[in-house]
Amino acid sequence: MEKINIQVKKETEKSDLIFADSTECIFLINPKTKVIIDCNLYALALFETENKKSLIGLRFEKLFKNIQKKEFKLNHKSGNKNLEFITLKKNIFWGELTVDDLELNHVDMVLVKVSDLSELKKAENELIRSPFFINSIFSASPNSIYLYNIEKKKLIYSNNKLAKLLGYRPEEIKKMGSDYPYNLIHPSDKSRYLTNLKSYKSLDEKEIVENEYRIIDHDGNWHWITFRASVFAKNELDDPIQIIGTAQDITEKKKFEQENTRLSSFTIENPNPILECDFLGNITYINPATQSFMKNLHIEIEHFLPANHKEITHKLLKSDHDYQTTISIKNKCIQWIYHPIKATGFIHIYGLDITEQKATEDKLIHGAFHDTLTGLSNRALFLDRLGHTFARKKRRNNYLFAVLFLDFDRFKIINDSLGHLAGDELLIQISKRLEENIRPEDTVARMGGDEFTVLIDDIKSKDDAINVTERIKESFSKPFKIANSNIFITSSIGIAFSSNEGVNKADDMLRNADIAMYKAKTKGKNRYELFSKEMHTEAVNFLKMETELWKAYEKKEFRVYYQPIFNLETNEIISLEAFIRWQHPKRGLLTPDSFIQIAEESGLITHLDLWVLQEACEKVKNWQNKLKRSFSISVNLSSKNFLQLDFAQKVSSIVTKIGLDANCLKFELTERDIMDYREHITNVLTYLGKLNIEIQIDNFGSGYSSLSYLHKLPINALKVDQSFIHSIDYNLEIIKTMVSLANNLGIYLIAEGIETQKQLELLKSIKCKYGQGYLFNHPVPAEEVFSLFENREIE
16 A cells, blocks of 8 residues: 555656646545545535545545535446535535546556536536426326426416316316315315325425325316325425325225225125035035025025035136026025136125016016907017928828918907907907807917918818818807997908918918908908919019009109099089009000009008199199180099098199199099098098199999988089999989989089980980090090190080
8 A cells, every 4th residue: 555655756746737727526436435535626626525535535525515526437438427526624515526547657647637616517407496497297107297386376387188087177276276286175184184284394305295085177076186295395494395196096996995895795684505626526615595595495405505515616626617597485486696706716696586587577468468458469479380280291191270360350440449458358358259169279369450260180181271260250240349339340361271282381371361351352341252372473474563663663664644524514524533544564555443452451551642732633724724724634533542631732732833733623533432431531531621622533333322411511522323323224313313413412413424325415415414435535645635625626
């Protein structure tokens, strides 16, 4: 050591040269002992001494603040270090330390430079506490950060992340002033908040405190928020005056904690049986509810669990899936769920009393397969039983059964006349009569509305089914007692047999019976028909025609033809009747006879009638303007239109839009339509009458109308059915009576189908004033109507 020092002294002149060129604090240090060998004048000034002797000989580490000594390494590879130093007068400053190796006359030395950073550190601290710095840090943070003055109880800065989370706008928070966040805290947490606020004044500089409060959001919902805070600034007395912290929403965490707390008492407080067992089936825990159930049922545990309890537990040893089973115990139905937890080596067993639920399910199942009104099987159950019957047919040769499809004639009229309650009672009584006339092994079902089916199983011949059908028909000949009235009703019945060609499943047979029923209805009702292959062909053709009709409507293939109606005394055209025609692309021009019935049943008729109405009104209005004279147009209507609630309004809208005088429009309806739909038609006819639209009864005399009822309707004219005109020699007196009837009712009569001069002369002789027919003109297209008016003389 002495040898080294002597050598260093010899080189003092050289070290002075190093010191002289430097404007920084420099030390020469022995690398082995870390003792200061020499220093320059800047070192004396920085470490507050006037004599080198007070520094030379000291270990360099003595100049560090205690906490920084571990940071010092006498190695230039450690790079620059910012450390806290202590002067000989015990003052502390920040300095930058630089270490370099140095060789003086073959002696290794360490050259250490210390740069004073005190002013720089002061500037950094001022920057950190500057509003600009704080705002930059706060804005960049993804978390909710705030700076709070605990002396003034005032929020200094906040990045508004918490406010945004709670649904408040920054301006709303600003208006709260010093009340934020106090006025948002739950009333039960306010006193704790104030107490915690006071405790911040005694915080240690490095201490972090955490508190939780309930905060209300903008929509009135409560959130659990945790606030973490530490000291940010102190006053001259070293007391905290500002805290900086973060806020975090822990609502979901709280809910989770509360749920765990609640679940901890789950097994004890749960009203349902809960047990635990090992994988050998040995019971290790029973909750109070299990004990209560066993006590009430007077049974032991082995009778309370499934009979195969141990087998279940053994199986679960190899499975991770739950096992579920249901057992019946006395008057109870218990559902058991086995939940294996292999990590613990146990199985949790949950029991649920589903007695009421099972009873409800049984009711629902019954309701799903039975008609709620009559209690009969419904369509689904009927098809299911019919399907089983087909399965038996495959196993047995020559196995025969039949299906009856019943639809009750004019049921809708009875229902509308007496009301739906009476209609329901009638359906109930019908169902009872049907059941009375079949065997226990047969099935009666209600398909819906007034449609019923009967499955007659395992019969020897077709005659057996026919006998049942005739027995059913005979039972309906007796009146039904409904609402103190005797009601008579008939049915149309279709019969299909399992032996029919092409019948392989339930749907086929039900379809065939339906087709046969429809055939019976079209033949006059109150009868039955046996299904035949030809009926199916007709049904297929019907479906094809229906599809063609809708396409024709979309493609605008329909045309309107017009036939004049004459004043038989003056030979003057007083009106036109509109007739629809179908310009078929392959079959040519078709009259209504070939398609109108299908249009009726498919629902297309209401669209066609409105189209004809609009087309005819537009043409007549145009002809009236050109001819400068007034005449009317008659349009045939289907009764289906009167089932449309807004039909009258649609008519009014069409007439108004076209600008046609309503008294130039006449509607023709048949007697049958009026009588079948009297409840619906009366109001509509009255409304149309108020619009001055005339109503005419078409084909009068061919139906079964009640003259007393017709007298109550706003009828303007009767059109004598052409069958009377064709046999006028025999019917002249009848037609004469009709003329007299019309006169007495204050209406007029029109004769249809006049084809000969003799018919015309006889009609004139009985004072029939108006008529139409081929004698005058066939129906013509719109472009030929003008020629009718040019030549008004009857040929």
